[in-house]
Amino acid sequence: MNGEKQPILVLSEDSERQKGRDAQTNNISAAKSLADTVKATLGPKGMDKMLVDSIGDVTITNDGVTMLKEMDIEHPAAKMVVEVAESQDEECGDGTTSAVVLAGALLKKAENMIESGIHPTTITRGYRLASNKAIEVLEEIKTEVDPNKKETLKRIAETAMTGKAIEMDKESLAEISVDATSRIVTETDGKKEVDVDNIKIVKKAGASVLETELVEGLILEKERVHEGMPNDIDDARIALLNSAIEVKETETDAEIKITDTEQMQNFIEEEEKTLQEMVKKIKKVGANVVLCQKGIDDLAQHYMAKEGIFAIRRVKKSDMKKLVKATGANIVTSIEDLDPVDLGRVKMVSEKNIGDSRMTFVENGDRGKAVTLLLRGGSEHVVDELERALNDALKVVAITIMDGYIVPGGGAPEIELHTRMQDFASTIEGREQMAVKAFSEAMTEIPKTLAQNAGMDGMNVLMQLRALHEKDGLKNHGINIENEEFEDMLENGVVEPLRIKTQAISSASELSEMILMIDDIIAAKGDHGEGAPEGAPQPGGGMGGMPPGMM
């Protein structure tokens, strides 16, 4: 054919498009600017951010993933950065800021390389080689730990909480985290499993953080339904019910025509009798505590109180599941089916005052597998940030128990990686070598930022650390931000689970590879809200929803 052929229009005229370098620059700068935003929070001396949402609610946090989630981010590449933080959070609970800072550094290096004429495909290949090598090196420098050794686990929890608002209480919080996590370890075929979702978190402002406590059992944020019921039940036999305790309204309701008072009376008596029977059944089976997922009729409450039964209604479904584990009870669908074997048993069920509310404690001494952390703090903000800090602490402890490997913190592994990857780069032929070098340099962004955030001279700290690693072979030396000394971080106990580092490196690398391979952004015009797919550009904003300053 000849060259006069008209181009075929595939896209609607409204859609906007950026190609080649423009597309890359746009994506890279969006991701980079997000990384720059969270960078200031990295490490023990990182600052906190105050986030105000559209209805004016305030969150004050130092937690990378929380920040990114709360920010109203529209740029598609920036959203990919948020996903990196989210997957880091899911896998490890910690290291979210580091993952994003690394991704930012990798993209910045890539941008420079693209400018000097290196093709993105080459960079991507180099980054892939480098990240594989980095994981290999981490496997070489990791340290095995005894997952039963409480002191090590405590150090790991403390490192995860360093720099958070609740930092001054980190010692006692670390102790609580380790105790809570150790309690829910299960073992199958010699392999330890820990699911921190089995630790229930209850938050209540109005007391100091130090009052935060571990309860051996479950706390339900509910009070008993009737004041006449006993407040404490020793040796509790618990029925778990997932249907209402009431007389079922007959489906033919509308057809019952009550014509005279006698009939009315009969009807009421009939209902009362049914409820009474239900309570009798509960009593006969031997239950003295009823935890019901649905409602409980007023009259039934009254009868239960008379029988000395403790009852709660509208228990959360998630709590019902935890109660099964905590008490050994089976959830029963109707009282008719209730059998003594379905009952669970615990030492004590009781109602207690926590701050200005009443809560029910289902406690079993140290027998059961269920634990609750009752978080306290001077205000809602403090309790919320405490929850985020404990989320990190619990997960890192859990990971260490499962994996059994740690690495030093304070930038030590990043510098060691830098050193060894520089050597590795020189074994690589062709232009990929530049990318591997760039990758190894990006690793130093972590110690540099840790130092800068503490007001130290980042470049100077880097030089000293490199000397310690390259010349003196001190592979565990990092910068201790607490006292600004260069120290062996394994010895001083600033340690992290290996998985935090491997996950952060591989996801940061994958993200930059993915962003580098995009050379075409096609943005459909938003159809004004509702129907627009998530991440689709919003109307009005230039190149589809790209935030100002990101163009």
Ligand code: ADP
């Ligand atoms: P992330 O979201 O990545 O976990 P953090 O703000 O929690 O970000 O900072 C984690 C970094 O801080 C890690 O590199 C960790 O080794 C480092 N760190 C923690 N405690 C210290 C310390 N005392 N001295 C130096 N670095 C520390």
Ligand code: MG
């Ligand atoms: Mg952290």
